[in-house]
Amino acid sequence: MLNGIGGSAGYGIGTAVLISEGKPEYTPCEVSDAEAEIKRFEDAVTLFTERTQAMADAMRETVGEHNAEILEGHIVMLSDPFMQDEIKGMIRSGSCAETAVDHVCDMFISMFSQVEDELTRQRTTDIGDIRVRLLKILTGTPEVNISEVPPNTVLVAKDLTPSMTAGIVKENVVGIVTELGGKTSHSAILARALEIPAVLSVENVTSMVTDGMTIAVDGCGGSCILNPSEAETEEYRKHREAYLKEKEGLEVFRGKPAVTADGKQVRLYGNIGSPEDAEAVKAGDGEGVGLFRTEFLFMETDQLPSEEEQFEAYKKAAEIMEGKEVIIRTLDVGGDKDIPYLGLSREDNPFLGFRAVRYCLANEASYRVQLRALLRASAYGDIKIMVPLVTSVEEIRRVKELVADIKKELDAEGIAYNQDIQVGVMIETPAASLIADLLAKEADFFSIGTNDLTQYTMAVDRGNAKVAYLYSAYHPAVLRSIRNIIEAANREGIMVGMCGEAAADTLLIPLLISFGLGEYSVSATSILATKSTIAKWSKEEADRLASQVMELSTEAEVAAVLKANKR
């Protein structure tokens, strides 16, 4: 059994398709008709360009402008006349096209790998990609096309890039196993959205798996078995059935309020990234939207979206939710989210840098556009404004001033909006947690962003495999922080929610009940499961477990006690 991280729940058994980005084999040969060989190379370039452009166009639709541009960069690089002349020159002196491409790419890779600048050095990866794909065209090796994998496939790869994942056909893929990535990586989020079981961070898996091998994937426990025995296959099949049955069993909770075993009601909401996602929240039985990430609006275009465009998007979400609460987070740019046209400069420590509310308050003119669009949309539903990455009271005060100012503008223009629109704070930094009592006096509500809160509290880059083990919401530091935030909000009588991964964590939910969390915002597909977990605990039982857990001193002890008490 190979262990990794469970990235997406569920069990799957299927046949491995290894997504290899390796260089295809070829036999170097002497070429007599150089012009014919050059023609062969040029045809390959034409095909490469067509395919790459098509991929980039498709990606622009599915995963946004930034990823599309990376691919278009490959076309630009290969169109370099100097590079093409080098390749043609080698062909004229007798090399075959494959050798020439391979050699010239090598030359450029070595040229780029000597550059001191990190960003420039990354271009070696691009040249490597260009080489692999060109050689595949020249040798007639089929390109990896995930959309064409047969039914019952388990995808195995180093990492799933956006370009690969764009093509996944949900019906044909029963599992995903990767060497890199964690719970919050692109692969994991995508796998969960598609409801495909996934195990990530499995060391060396790509060198152990061969095409056609049978693999059993346990996305709940985070492990997989290569070539499972009959007994193991049978066991996984049972797990799979039980899992699917449980999923079905959750249906009894549909349409019912989220209540604890002793009848205390909480709000159970869904997270969305676009207005259309609100449909999924409704279909998933969510009572509202606890987090609407607005970045997509900014990432899908090559300029700032206008007030009108933003207004339409926010209004649409509000209308889909039919008067139910919709908490909209203002632009959270920076960190790992780049929006090229904003021209943010590269930072050594982007997560500690110019991002989210810091960027917005420094670019007030464009922030006002977003706030105005939000206010206007508030006339069409129960919209609340949430400010990300707050670290000080001044930030929330300033946002509230801007909102008050825009209200006056709208009044003067006779435009409708919700006079009582709430402005809340996303608590995701240790600073905000430590001053939660002060922020609670200024904010209308809190929402705890556990992903960033954990990362900042533990000082750990969740994408770095060497330290990812430290990234855990079970760490006593993170738990104390969460408790402190919830207690501060409840003392001040403001609503407190949670919109990170932790809100859907079966093990953590009793603690959240005990701390007094009022709103849980989870992915649309986790709403029913979260509701069923909440229903299994009474406040008193949750309190008993919490007082035991909060005495423990290590993450491992906490995890062990929570697991032992799992319901």
Added chain:
Amino acid sequence: MVSKTVTIVNEQGLHMRPAGMFAKEMTKFQSDIFLDFQGKKINAKSVMHIIAACIKCGAELTVECSGEDEQAALDKAVSLIESGLGE
């Protein structure tokens, strides 16, 4: 040969997109066009060489053009760089 010294103004320097755009424009000219940057001569028609040179915002470089359309090439190169290469 004609030449002129210019300063890179776009914030991100000559990375992929601006470098690609610049090189593509330069290939439209017959003249040989080089960028003299920190003593290195970079072929201005080669996006690969431009990127590898890692030319940052604020860097000074000299554009050198020689050939039939050298003045037109120089004018175009200078105006592109000074306008921030579309960024």
